[in-house]
Amino acid sequence: MFNVQKIRNDFPILSREVNNKPLVYFDNAATSQTPIQVINCIVDYYSNYNANIHRGVHSLSQEATDKYEQARQKIQKHFNAAHAHEIIFTSGTTDAINLVANGFASLLKKGDEIIVSAMEHHSNIVPWQMIAEKTGAILKVIPMNQEGELLMNVYQELLSEKTKVVFCNHVSNALGTINPIQEIIDMAHKVGAAVLVDGAQAAPHLVADVQALNVDFYTVSAHKICGPTGVGILYGKEDWLKKLPPYQGGGEMIAEVTFEKTTYADLPHKFEAGTPNICGGIAFGAALDYMNAIGFDAIATYENELLQYATEKLLEIEGLKIYGTAKNKTGVISFNIDGLHPYDIGSILDKLGIAVRTGHHCAQPIMDFYKIPGTVRASFSFYNTKEEIDVLVEGVQRAKNMLQ
Amino acid sequence: MKIKDIQNDIIDEFAMFEDWMQRYEYMIDLGKSLPLIDEKYKTEDHIIKGCQSKVWVHAKLDDDKLIFTADSDAIITKGIIAILIRSYSNQKPQDIIDADTAFIDEIGLKEHLSPTRANGLVSMIKQLKLYAIAYQTQLN
Numbered sequence: 298m299f300n301v302q303k304i305r306n307d308f309p310i311l312s313r314e315v316n317n318k319p320l321v322y323f324d325n326a327a328t329s330q331t332p333i334q335v336i337n338c339i340v341d342y343y344s345n346y347n348a349n350i351h352r353g354v355h356s357l358s359q360e361a362t363d364k365y366e367q368a369r370q371k372i373q374k375h376f377n378a379a380h381a382h383e384i385i386f387t388s389g390t391t392d393a394i395n396l397v398a399n400g401f402a403s404l405l406k407k408g409d410e411i412i413v414s415a416m417e418h419h420s421n422i423v424p425w426q427m428i429a430e431k432t433g434a435i436l437k438v439i440p441m442n443q444e445g446e447l448l449m450n451v452y453q454e455l456l457s458e459k460t461k462v463v464f465c466n467h468v469s470n471a472l473g474t475i476n477p478i479q480e481i482i483d484m485a486h487k488v489g490a491a492v493l494v495d496g497a498q499a500a501p502h503l504v505a506d507v508q509a510l511n512v513d514f515y516t517v518s519a520h521k522i523c524g525p526t527g528v529g530i531l532y533g534k535e536d537w538l539k540k541l542p543p544y545q546g547g548g549e550m551i552a553e554v555t556f557e558k559t560t561y562a563d564l565p566h567k568f569e570a571g572t573p574n575i576c577g578g579i580a581f582g583a584a585l586d587y588m589n590a591i592g593f594d595a596i597a598t599y600e601n602e603l604l605q606y607a608t609e610k611l612l613e614i615e616g617l618k619i620y621g622t623a624k625n626k627t628g629v630i631s632f633n634i635d636g637l638h639p640y641d642i643g644s645i646l647d648k649l650g651i652a653v654r655t656g657h658h659c660a661q662p663i664m665d666f667y668k669i670p671g672t673v674r675a676s677f678s679f680y681n682t683k684e685e686i687d688v689l690v691e692g693v694q695r696a697k698n699m700l701q
Numbered sequence: 702m703k704i705k706d707i708q709n710d711i712i713d714e715f716a717m718f719e720d721w722m723q724r725y726e727y728m729i730d731l732g733k734s735l736p737l738i739d740e741k742y743k744t745e746d747h748i749i750k751g752c753q754s755k756v757w758v759h760a761k762l763d764d765d766k767l768i769f770t771a772d773s774d775a776i777i778t779k780g781i782i783a784i785l786i787r788s789y790s791n792q793k794p795q796d797i798i799d800a801d802t803a804f805i806d807e808i809g810l811k812e813h814l815s816p817t818r819a820n821g822l823v824s825m826i827k828q829l830k831l832y833a834i835a836y837q838t839q840l841n
Contacts, residue, residue, distance in 0.1 A: 316721060638775035640754045645777075648721040656753050670774065671753065699726060700776050 299595040304680050307332040307587075311680060318650025321685045326470050326629055326676030327654055328520045329501060331584075335523060338583035342576040350575055351549060351566075365575050368582030369565070375585050376515065377506040378532055382564040385531040385538070386578050390497040391420040393516035393531035394464075396568060397493055398424035400541030405461055407433030412455055412490075414465040415441045415666065416472060419659045421464055421495045434461070441666070445472040445621040453484060460490040467499035467515075471660040471674065472621025473604075473629030475499070482512050491537060497521055497529075501678065502600060502627045504593050507532050519577065524584035528577030531568070538564050545570040596679040600628060603677045603686065610690045614697065620663075620672055631658070631672040634693070637700050639673045645696035646673075651689055704796055707788045708804035715808035724809060728780030735783040736790070738770040749821060749828050754778045756825060760832035766791050767836055769829065781810070781822055789829050794840065797833035802826055 305311050308330050313320050322330060342364075348357040350365050366381070373381045387393040405411070411425055415438050429436045439452045447465075456463075463485040468475050482492045493514040496505055501522045507515050514537065518529040533541075543550055543561055547570030552560040561567045588596065607630055611617055616635035633639060643655035656671040657664045664671055675689060718724045738747070742759040749756040754775030760767050769790040773779040788804070789797050810822070 638754050638778075640775045641777045645722075645725060648725065670755070699722075699729060 299591070299599055299679075301599070301680065301682055304591065305682075307334065308680055309333060309336070315650040315652070316648050321649075321651040321688050323675040323677065323681065323685070323689060324652045324654050325501070325678040325681075326498060326521070326674065328526065329523050329678055330680065331525065332523055332587050334587045335525070335580050335583045338580045339525065339576055342579055347576070349572055361575055364579045364582075365573075368579045371582040371585055372530055375504065375589070376517075376532055377508050379508060380535060383532055383535055383538065385533065385565045385568045386573050387516075387529050387531050387568075388527055388574065389518040389520070389529035390495060390516045391424075393514075393529055394421055394493065394495065395424045396531055396544040397514050397516075397533070397541070398428045399544050401462055402428045402431055403542055404540070405429075405432040405434040408459065409434040409461045410437055410455075410457070410459040411435070412437045412439060412452070412460055412463045412485075414439045414447055414476065416445065416447070416469040416474065416476075416660065416663055417464070417466055418470050418495065418497070419661070421466060421493075422662070425464060439465070441474075444623050445469065445474045445626075445663075446623045447474075447476060447481075449477065449480065452481065456484060456488045456490070458488055460485065460488050462491045462493065464493040464495070466495040466497070467505060468496075468502065468627055469621065469660075469663075470498045470629070471631055471658040471663050471672070472623065473626040473631070473676075474621055474623040475503075475625040475627055477625075478512070479510055482510055486511065498628070501588075502593075503597060513537050519581035519584060522584055523587055524581040525574075525577045528574045528581050530581075535564065538568070543567050543570070547571045549573075591679065597627075599679055600677055603681055603683065604628065604630070606683050607675065607677065607686045607689070610686060611693065614690070614694055616697070617693070620667055620669075628678075629674060629676045631674045633669060633672050634697055637697065639671045641700050642673050642693065642696045645699060646689070646692045649688075649692045649695070651692050653689075704788050704792055704800045708800075711784060711788065712804055712807045721809075725777065725780075728784070729776050730780075731783040731787075732773075732776050732779030735772065735779055736768075736770045736786065738772045742770075743772065749824050753821075756782060756821065758782070758825070758828055758832070760829075760836065762794075762836050762839070763791075765793055765840065767794055767797060767833060769832070782825055784808075784810075785822075785825055785829060789833075794833040794837035798830060798837060 310330050346360045348361040350362040369384050370381050372384050411434050437455050439447050441447050467478055478494050485492045491513040494512050496515050496517045500517045513534050515532040520526040550562050550567050550570040552562050620631040639655040646653055654674045738757050738759045743757050747757040754773050756773045758771040760769050769786045771782045
């Protein structure tokens with residue numbers, strides 16, 4: 298049974314005060330909070346078995362290696378990857394995308410086309426722009442409608458045998474739209490293009506089955522799903538990961554080194570140069586355990602209730618406009634109030650103990666599309682409550698009264 | 702009035718408020734009294750970078766004193782820039798260059814002084830001082 302009060306007790310930070318007010322944390326799309334189970338896992342690692350992995354013959358190193366590799370298997374199972382070595386540990390989604398983009402630099406040639414959606418985070422635009430500049434490949438954009446839904450008919454027209462790779466987020470961080478990635482993947486595959494799906498915003502709300510989706514690359518950051526910052530994964534199909542050249546050189550990623558030639562290690566180590574974030578990887582596994590124990594179906598049902606409740610309540614405020622009204626959306630409400638700057642609203646909410654995000658949310662093209670400087674974004678997690686939404690709505694109303 | 706005296710006045714005014722809401726309400730009011738920049742100066746050249754909201758500042762020399770005008774698209778930011786301009790405008794460039802910014806801390810805006818803070822208070826102060834340095838060079 299989903300019991301939000303019991304869940305909240307797992308998160309020490311939720312009982313603190315900010316500016317003498319109980320913290321209301323609605324910046325979950327930026328980073329989620331950490332349950333005591335994950336904090337304990339981090340403490341346990343540094344208290345009991347901190348060691349460098351893979352190369353040590355001593356017991357401590359073996360213990361740390363086992364836990365780290367078990368975490369990789371947990372992540373493999375969670376996303377239903379065919380092999381554990383298809384899960385590459387990275388420092389997060391941005392790092393994972395850069396790894397793939399850099400790999401494609403050696404596969405793309407002048408005149409090749411790469412397609413991006415109009416609602417990407419800068420981290421899924423800039424690395425590809427850099428690669429396009431380097432290779433002479435052409436960047437094309439799938440536009441969206443006013444509701445924040447991709448225009449699939451235009452996407453169909455953009456696809457051709459020149460298309461080599463398509464990249465798109467599963468869920469938009471600024472709008473909350475759940476994109477039809479199954480269709481996007483299937484259509485790309487018909488012309489032989491690879492697809493990278495940025496799952497950073499989807500992972501906290503739903504479970505992607507990478508085999509069922511038949512996606513080529515899928516990226517996730519641990520800190521969005523109750524894990525620590527500085528760690529994430531790239532899922533890549535074995536064939537693709539074999540095809541891509543290594544991203545960074547260093548220890549761990551080699552088979553043999555001489556000054557004449559170096560041969561690279563097998564997957565996944567080929568892409569894991571240097572000492573990784575060992576504790577972070579293990580804690581990522583613990584975070585998935587925690588969320589799976591609650592259950593993603595229960596989480597999705599509850600979060601949808603919160604989203605609907607918040608949408609209804611916020612829309613009662615005169616002059617409030619929500620950006621991103623896709624039929625299929627999750628977790629996020631981006632809004633503005635007529636004539637008010639999002640920064641002003643966010644500043645006042647902060648003083649009321651309410652954490653929201655203001656600005657362009659690292660998605661300037663979306664703000665340009667709506668011709669606005671930014672939005673106020675409230676993003677929800679399964680540990681939020683309807684009472685907290687009431688506090689938010691009251692706070693927004695108060696900010697509005699002060700500012701108008 | 703000297704910069705220091707104006708700043709002390711501002712500190713006294715802010716000391717009357719019991720909570721943040723009152724302070725913000727006062728800042729919003731101050732924003733309304735901001736000497737507005739001429740529309741023709743609302744160009745890229747006059748924008749202060751590093752702010753989540755847009756801030757434009759213009760300076761001109763009147764006799765031996767600098768007169769600042771400004772505007773912002775966000776109301777609280779307008780209040781912050783109004784506080785700065787009240788203490789720095791109509792002053793000699795060298796006095797502006799020499800003035801410290803401790804009063805920001807004393808009126809409880811310290812957190813806004815963080816260089817990563819999105820409102821760019823630090824950038825605003827820097828820009829006002831840069832104007833002062835530029836005009837001081839002219840006067841020399």
